[in-house]
Amino acid sequence: MKKLSHAEILPLRLTPEAALENNRHPIILLLDNIRSLYNVGSIFRTADSALVAQIILCGYTPHPPRIEIEKTALGAVDTVPWRYEKDAASVIRELQADGWKVFAVEITDSGRQYDSLEYSDFPAVFVLGNELVGIDQTIVAATDGAIEIPMYGVKHSLNVSVAAGIVAFEAVKAWRRSSQKD
Amino acid sequence: MKKLSHAEILPLRLTPEAALENNRHPIILLLDNIRSLYNVGSIFRTADSALVAQIILCGYTPHPPRIEIEKTALGAVDTVPWRYEKDAASVIRELQADGWKVFAVEITDSGRQYDSLEYSDFPAVFVLGNELVGIDQTIVAATDGAIEIPMYGVKHSLNVSVAAGIVAFEAVKAWRRSSQKD
Numbered sequence: 001m002k003k004l005s006h007a008e009i010l011p012l013r014l015t016p017e018a019a020l021e022n023n024r025h026p027i028i029l030l031l032d033n034i035r036s037l038y039n040v041g042s043i044f045r046t047a048d049s050a051l052v053a054q055i056i057l058c059g060y061t062p063h064p065p066r067i068e069i070e071k072t073a074l075g076a077v078d079t080v081p082w083r084y085e086k087d088a089a090s091v092i093r094e095l096q097a098d099g100w101k102v103f104a105v106e107i108t109d110s111g112r113q114y115d116s117l118e119y120s121d122f123p124a125v126f127v128l129g130n131e132l133v134g135i136d137q138t139i140v141a142a143t144d145g146a147i148e149i150p151m152y153g154v155k156h157s158l159n160v161s162v163a164a165g166i167v168a169f170e171a172v173k174a175w176r177r178s179s180q181k182d
Numbered sequence: 183m184k185k186l187s188h189a190e191i192l193p194l195r196l197t198p199e200a201a202l203e204n205n206r207h208p209i210i211l212l213l214d215n216i217r218s219l220y221n222v223g224s225i226f227r228t229a230d231s232a233l234v235a236q237i238i239l240c241g242y243t244p245h246p247p248r249i250e251i252e253k254t255a256l257g258a259v260d261t262v263p264w265r266y267e268k269d270a271a272s273v274i275r276e277l278q279a280d281g282w283k284v285f286a287v288e289i290t291d292s293g294r295q296y297d298s299l300e301y302s303d304f305p306a307v308f309v310l311g312n313e314l315v316g317i318d319q320t321i322v323a324a325t326d327g328a329i330e331i332p333m334y335g336v337k338h339s340l341n342v343s344v345a346a347g348i349v350a351f352e353a354v355k356a357w358r359r360s361s362q363k364d
Contacts, residue, residue, distance in 0.1 A: 002291045003322045009289060009338050019336045038220070042341040051334035072341070079336040107191060109184050115355065140185045149351065152233035154201045154261040156191050159224040159254075162347035165340060169331065169348050173297065 019048070019079045026123035027052040027171050028100065029164055032088040032139060033059035033130045041072025042161035043128075048076035050168040053123075055080055058088035088127070092142050100125050101144045105167050106135045107156070108146040115170050116147070119178035126167050131160050201230070201261045208305035209234040209353050210282065211346055214270040214321060215241035215312045223254025224343035225310075230258035232350040235305075237262055240270035270309070274324050282307050283326045287349050288317045289338070290328040297352050298329070301360035308349050313342050 014022060029052055034040060040062055047055050057063040063084040064070065064077045085091045092102050102125040105114070117124065127143060129135030134157070140146060149158065149166055157163070196204060211234055216222060222244055229237050239245040245266040246252065246259045267273045274284050284307040287296070299306065309325060311317030316339070322328065331340065331348055339345070 001322060001328055003319050004289050004291060006338065013333065014336050016336050042344060045337060045341055046344055048335035048337045049333045049340050074337060076337055107186050109186060134185065137185050140183060146183055151195065151231045153230035154196050154198050155227060155230045155256060155258055156188065158231055158347060159227055159343065161341065162224060162228055162344055165344035165348050166351050
């Protein structure tokens with residue numbers, strides 16, 4: 001078994017031009033009041049790999065151009081469609097009016113698991129909140145539901161960019177499986 | 183739908199004492215030559231949430247006690263069994279002799295997907311490598327196989343702590359499903 005070199009991997013990837021035009025997965029990551037530039041950069045990288053449709057940065061979430069985001073994103077700020085919108089609640093209402101299902105990634109009394117997504121849950125927006133306090137209750141209440149990653153140990157949460165990665169790749173699998181794109 | 187408070191979540195979690203005694207998932211994360219203290223701290227947090235059996239830190243991967251790891255891990259260095267071993271190749275041989283299957287999380291010519299794990303793949307060790315150059319080819323060659331997370335976009339890799347989270351939670355699902363622990 002041999003590790004592939006960058007030169008061997010390159011032709012397997014989309015070009016930057018193709019990435020922006022491609023039939024991207026019907027998944028949006030909405031980041032509300034995320035504090036860390038490194039988490040935002042890491043989520044851009046995840047969004048490129050998962051080929052999600054868009055990242056929406058809300059509230060005080062830092063947004064490009066910021067050198068720290070670009071450094072962590074390793075170029076993914078140019079390969080993932082993104083926009084900044086101050087008010088997450090307004091964006092959520094607009095997305096819902098356009099037919100998107102909006103899910104809070106948060107521990108709630110719903111208890112729905114992150115790996116229960118079905119065809120009817122798409123197109124899907126996943127809201128990720130602040131590193132310390134999570135998503136505001138007013139935003140949680142505005143969503144169509146919540147999903148959670150099971151916490152088997154002592155602590156209450158994952159790093160937000162890790163949670164975004166787990167949810168994004170699970171959503172990609174659910175979408176591809178249920179829409180038979182594979 | 184209501185977000186749960188920390189006070190409501192607390193009784194749902196293991197105590198630190200129970201976490202170390204509990205029947206942990208037969209999954210080890212082996213970090214070889216990881217550079218970033220923050221990635222190591224984030225992986226400790228993931229390992230707590232996924233209740234993996236152990237983290238093994240190898241090569242120049244920083245290990246506790248380091249204030250930056252503890253800050254990012256938010257206490258998980260005390261709730262996850264871990265050890266430092268300089269030489270990853272030796273540890274891999276010992277683990278294999280003890281019946282563990284060792285997988286490189288790396289893009290190789292094997293092409294096996296990360297979500298193809300079955301009962302016979304456990305107990306399982308997942309090797310994660312350096313942020314820039316990945317896992318050394320000599321270590322890749324010493325494993326029983328490689329798994330990869332599909333890269334649908336332009337870039338070649340995820341942040342290593344994000345990749346660790348995706349693989350760890352997928353492995354937990356595969357183990358619980360295949361061993362019918364759910």
